[in-house]
Amino acid sequence: MAPQQIPPRKSGFAHFLAAASYSVAGLKRLSRESAFRQEAGLGLLAVLVLAISGAPLLALCGMVALVLLLIATEALNTALEVLVDHLSPQWSQFAKDAKDLGSLAVACVAVVAIGYFVLALCWA
């Protein structure tokens, strides 16, 4: 297979379009992670439950924002894992630290999202 080329830098509207296509590629890569599929599924469920419970629009927007924040954190954690797996196929302290810290970041955002869901459900 021929070696892939790094795409040339673009500016203006072409840069905007290119950035959007890179984000879609990132979403495709993220969809291979089971953690992402679980978080996105549970997040969608949480938004639906709040909507059915009659939560106000602002509360629904808050839930959607937190689910997007969780997905963004999971994307960064996956990027970290890809790099760590490439740099350290064997056990190493830096690999353990990096991956554990990435997991902590995802866990912190997940706790905030779950707490928000419970509060919004109580107030609905």
Ligand SMILES: Nc1ncnc2c1ncn2[C@@H]1O[C@H](COP(=O)(O)OP(=O)(O)OP(=O)(O)O)[C@@H](O)[C@H]1O
């Ligand atoms: N190369 C490594 N060296 C040392 N410890 C590692 C290494 N790879 C993974 N670990 C340890 O194993 C844990 C789980 O790693 P793993 O790669 O399975 O990530 P994960 O959090 O389960 O994410 P995912 O399910 O998305 O792969 C890490 O948090 C870390 O403590």
